[in-house]
Amino acid sequence: MDDIARAKQAAGRRAVGFVEDGMTLGLGTGSTVRPFLDGLAERIRAEGLVVRGVPTSEATAAIARELGIPLATLAEVESIDVTVDGADEIDGQFAMIKGGGGALLREKVVARLTAREVVVVDPAKVVERLGTTFRLPVEVVPFAVPVIERTLRHLGLEPSLRGAETPAGGYRTDNGNAILDCHVPGGISDPAGLERELASLPGVVESGLFVGLAHVLVIGRPDGTSEVR
Numbered sequence: 001m002d003d004i005a006r007a008k009q010a011a012g013r014r015a016v017g018f019v020e021d022g023m024t025l026g027l028g029t030g031s032t033v034r035p036f037l038d039g040l041a042e043r044i045r046a047e048g049l050v051v052r053g054v055p056t057s058e059a060t061a062a063i064a065r066e067l068g069i070p071l072a073t074l075a076e077v078e079s080i081d082v083t084v085d086g087a088d089e090i091d092g093q094f095a096m097i098k099g100g101g102g103a104l105l106r107e108k109v110v111a112r113l114t115a116r117e118v119v120v121v122d123p124a125k126v127v128e129r130l131g132t133t134f135r136l137p138v139e140v141v142p143f144a145v146p147v148i149e150r151t152l153r154h155l156g157l158e159p160s161l162r163g164a165e166t167p168a169g170g171y172r173t174d175n176g177n178a179i180l181d182c183h184v185p186g187g188i189s190d191p192a193g194l195e196r197e198l199a200s201l202p203g204v205v206e207s208g209l210f211v212g213l214a215h216v217l218v219i220g221r222p223d224g225t226s227e228v229r
């Protein structure tokens with residue numbers, strides 16, 4: 001295991017401590033969430049913890065089923081006590097870029113229903129300004145991709161279609177949509193403003209900008225320790 005993987009492991013494991021018996025959980029997506037899911041499954045087995053989890057992706061749903069974590073749908077759940085999810089970047093105000101794994105839409109739906117959103121990261125994800133180390137994913141209805149690409153260029157962003165180089169000619173999210181990964185020259189100076197602007201474009205389903213949704217940040221370190229902010 002390398003340093004980043006050890007740091008992710010430490011963050012994911014620490015987040016298991018936020019779960020209490022009887023809770024409805026949001027189950028995030030990605031490699032930092034994986035050790036959380038492993039630890040949660042261990043607590044379910046060892047302590048008889050009764051929880052149910054709303055998965056934010058088909059991948060997470062499959063892992064949860066394999067680990068024996070009970071799942072719930074949004075038809076069965078009105079609110080979520082705690083969600084544990086990763087991030088691609090997070091700044092000092094806890095604004096985030098998410099969607100590196102393509103699950104941004106379901107992650108944002110679940111985050112909006114969540115009382116306590118716990119974000120688990122390795123130290124490289126913590127940045128001064130969003131958009132400096134990671135491109136901003138924007139989920140787009142396939143029909144609208146050419147229009148949105150042009151509009152984003154006019155807004156000064158540099159979009160590229162995720163998976164364009166693959167034989168299928170484009171990545172598809174769990175919702176059947178495309179993703180435009182956007183380089184933002186100079187980074188994102190106004191995350192809330194850009195989030196609003198992107199959401200106003202017909203054809204854009206959601207952007208990977210998450211503003212005002214995270215409550216707790218857990219940063220794992222390669223030595224196995226972690227810090228909670």
Ligand code: 5RP
Nearest residue numbers: 030031032086099100101103
């Ligand atoms: C998926 C996400 C993930 O939370 C994000 O990409 C972080 O992933 P990882 O923990 O594997 O670094 O937003 O859509």
